[in-house]
Amino acid sequence: MTARNHAPALCRALTRAMSASSYEPTTPSSFPSKTVTRSNFESSLQSLRRHVKDADFVAIDLEMTGVTSAPWRESFEFDRHDVSYLKVKDSAEKFAVLQVGVCPFRWDSERLAFIAQPHNFYVFPRKELPRDDSSDEFLCQTSSINFLAEYRFDFNACIREGVSYLSREKESKLRRQLDEPSNLWHNSGNSKARQTVSIVDMLFTERMKNTIKEWRRSILQNGTCQSQLDGNSNDVHRFETTFFGTRPALALSGFTAHQLKLIRLISTKYFEDLQFVSVSAPDFQVKRLLVFRDSVSDKELLMNDVDDENRKFEEIKINSAIGFRHVIDLLSSEKKSIIGHNCFLDIAHIYKKFFGALPRDVEDFVTSVNKHFHQIIDTKVILHSNLALQRRLGNSGTSLSSAFVKLCPQIAVGYKGYGSDLVFDGGVRVEVEVENERSTSWTTGAKHDAGYDAFMTGCLFAQACHHLGIDFKGQPPESWVRDELLHKYANRLYISWRNSVGAIDLVTGKMNTESLGLSSLKKKYGDISFENIVLMWGFPSKLKGREIKDCICKETLERKDDAITVLNPLWKLLEGGSTSTVDYEGYKEICRSRMSEAVFADQANAVLGPRPTSTRPRSEGIRNPATLNPVDAVLSSLRKSRSTTIVEGCSLFKESSGSGRVDDPSAEQIGSTY
Numbered sequence: 001m002t003a004r005n006h007a008p009a010l011c012r013a014l015t016r017a018m019s020a021s022s023y024e025p026t027t028p029s030s031f032p033s034k035t036v037t038r039s040n041f042e043s044s045l046q047s048l049r050r051h052v053k054d055a056d057f058v059a060i061d062l063e064m065t066g067v068t069s070a071p072w073r074e075s076f077e078f079d080r081h082d083v084s085y086l087k088v089k090d091s092a093e094k095f096a097v098l099q100v101g102v103c104p105f106r107w108d109s110e111r112l113a114f115i116a117q118p119h120n121f122y123v124f125p126r127k128e129l130p131r132d133d134s135s136d137e138f139l140c141q142t143s144s145i146n147f148l149a150e151y152r153f154d155f156n157a158c159i160r161e162g163v164s165y166l167s168r169e170k171e172s173k174l175r176r177q178l179d180e181p182s183n184l185w186h187n188s189g190n191s192k193a194r195q196t197v198s199i200v201d202m203l204f205t206e207r208m209k210n211t212i213k214e215w216r217r218s219i220l221q222n223g224t225c226q227s228q229l230d231g232n233s234n235d236v237h238r239f240e241t242t243f244f245g246t247r248p249a250l251a252l253s254g255f256t257a258h259q260l261k262l263i264r265l266i267s268t269k270y271f272e273d274l275q276f277v278s279v280s281a282p283d284f285q286v287k288r289l290l291v292f293r294d295s296v297s298d299k300e301l302l303m304n305d306v307d308d309e310n311r312k313f314e315e316i317k318i319n320s321a322i323g324f325r326h327v328i329d330l331l332s333s334e335k336k337s338i339i340g341h342n343c344f345l346d347i348a349h350i351y352k353k354f355f356g357a358l359p360r361d362v363e364d365f366v367t368s369v370n371k372h373f374h375q376i377i378d379t380k381v382i383l384h385s386n387l388a389l390q391r392r393l394g395n396s397g398t399s400l401s402s403a404f405v406k407l408c409p410q411i412a413v414g415y416k417g418y419g420s421d422l423v424f425d426g427g428v429r430v431e432v433e434v435e436n437e438r439s440t441s442w443t444t445g446a447k448h449d450a451g452y453d454a455f456m457t458g459c460l461f462a463q464a465c466h467h468l469g470i471d472f473k474g475q476p477p478e479s480w481v482r483d484e485l486l487h488k489y490a491n492r493l494y495i496s497w498r499n500s501v502g503a504i505d506l507v508t509g510k511m512n513t514e515s516l517g518l519s520s521l522k523k524k525y526g527d528i529s530f531e532n533i534v535l536m537w538g539f540p541s542k543l544k545g546r547e548i549k550d551c552i553c554k555e556t557l558e559r560k561d562d563a564i565t566v567l568n569p570l571w572k573l574l575e576g577g578s579t580s581t582v583d584y585e586g587y588k589e590i591c592r593s594r595m596s597e598a599v600f601a602d603q604a605n606a607v608l609g610p611r612p613t614s615t616r617p618r619s620e621g622i623r624n625p626a627t628l629n630p631v632d633a634v635l636s637s638l639r640k641s642r643s644t645t646i647v648e649g650c651s652l653f654k655e656s657s658g659s660g661r662v663d664d665p666s667a668e669q670i671g672s673t674y
Contacts (some may be wrong), residue, residue: 066141120451
């Protein structure tokens with residue numbers, strides 16, 4: 001070997017030695033991240049405010065209790081973007097978010113590295129306010145819960161210590177109620193005293209009347225509140241002399257709601273200068289008081305004071321109940337770039353849980369999201385759209401974990417010093433900081449831990465930006481985040497988690513398929529005419545998938561009024577009288593329904609109502625839902641164009657008229673467009 005042959009090897013050895021002297025290899029430790037529950041939420045929120053303010057971008061990730069409420073609500077290739085949104089909307093409305101990962105990333109120009117601060121929030125929709133009359137219910141999908149369990153998700157920490165939250169919509173409703181009369185506050189005793197017929201009530205009433213009378217006498221005669229109140233040490237009923245402002249008051253505790261009602265009636269009937277009130281306390285409990293007032297005319301002043309006191313503490317309670325939404329408000333108000341991976345469903349969940357009811361249509365949704373978040377970038381859109389990144393990924397796919405391993409190998413395998421051969425040319429360095437402790441050496445984190453997934457997402461984005469040609473060193477962060485190289489990817493999200501309908505622009509509300517990756521369906525068949533798509537279900541269970549396809553292919557779509565009609569191939573589809581069809585707008589209305597029958601045929605029949613006896617529409621917005629018996633109905637649906645195209649891979653539901661069971665798996669992969 002000549003000296004020239006030795007040179008490259010010698011250079012590599014010197015490079016490794018110099019790198020090792022600067023960054024000494026250390027034994028990797030567990031991945032550093034901050035777990036946040038309600039016990040440390042307030043302190044964590046304060047530090048997160050500083051991190052987000054200094055961040056160049058913030059990566060997020062969510063873990064949910066499920067994805068689809070019925071098999072037919074899966075994302076299919078023939079789903080138009082507005083239908084895909086309805087399926088996402090259904091998911092966000094019916095499932096809960098259990099964990100939110102928030103990871104601010106800041107470029108350190110001295111270290112020439114990104115500093116990541118991963119936070120893992122456990123959240124749980126706990127009811128915190130008595131005035132909140134809503135009831136949070138959610139579905140759990142067995143496969144999703146089992147999936148989380150396999151990755152050691154701590155369900156106890158989530159349910160017992162998860163941070164609760166209020167949406168902006170709920171908060172507004174509760175604040176409006178503060179200005180409305182409340183039975184909780186204004187127990188002024190205006191109701192008529194009822195006749196007590198129970199001997200227990202009669203004895204209790206007499207006892208309370210004597211006790212209150214004695215307490216009132218001590219105030220009027222002795223000018224003191226230190227009288228000996230009725231009751232012994234074993235009595236669950238407690239009387240305590242206190243003050244409401246400058247007014248002497250008798251605090252009542254240990255009484256049932258019925259007993260308190262009796263006391264209120266007693267005070268109204270026998271004591272004109274005593275007022276029964278309910279007052280919010282600093283410990284978020286409600287105190288019941290009998291307040292002594294100077295005169296009847298003092299009642300209005302007293303009740304105004306009660307209202308002011310209650311309003312003050314109710315506002316404190318509401319602010320406390322906002323909980324995790326403070327984090328979402330922070331991301332919105334700081335106008336930071338939000339980075340997600342295949343994150344349209346995540347954004348829909350964030351909207352539903354922390355802003356309010358999801359809009360009816362996708363156009364209204366994207367318009368509203370654009371108002372709340374300055375810029376959202378989906379790393380999956382970048383990976384699908386850039387040829388150079390696709391070549392790096394090869395056949396590994398664009399799932400978060402796969403892309404992370406391919407594009408960020410020096411992070412994915414755990415740091416062992418930056419001199420390692422695992423660092424490929426041009427890799428972006430990332431260091432993790434938790435509680436002011438900087439880490440450059442760790443083992444990989446747990447996948448599907450929201451904090452670690454958010455970290456992976458941010459690393460993937462930083463690496464993708466590097467491959468796009470963005471120079472972190474040569475320009476300030478506020479410039480490169482808005483770089484023209486990123487412009488065509490910003491605010492564009494795949495609606496469908498299968499990425500089959502292109503990306504929607506959150507600014508314009510329009511679909512964009514240029515340079516963003518096309519679905520296999522569109523690549524194979526070009527533009528799809530959705531108005532000519534017909535969905536059919538309820539085929540006889542004995543039919544195989546190939547037979548269904550042949551029936552439609554052989555149909556000439558020409559009506560012939562002669563005996564040969566009985567030999568029409570479509571008659572195979574009609575046997576049993578349960579085959580039905582609906583156009584694409586009808587399919588959209590079926591998806592819009594809040595119902596989620598497990599079997600599509602049951603869902604369609606429930607939404608469309610009883611099977612019609614003609615081909616006339618049965619409900620507004622659903623065109624030509626029809627029972628295909630006789631053959632006229634199916635022909636009227638199929639005879640929409642001059643040709644028939646069978647699209648393989650486009651899901652259509654073949655279900656028996658009885659159980660809805662799919663007998664032939666191939667039948668699930670047959671669809672038809674016209």
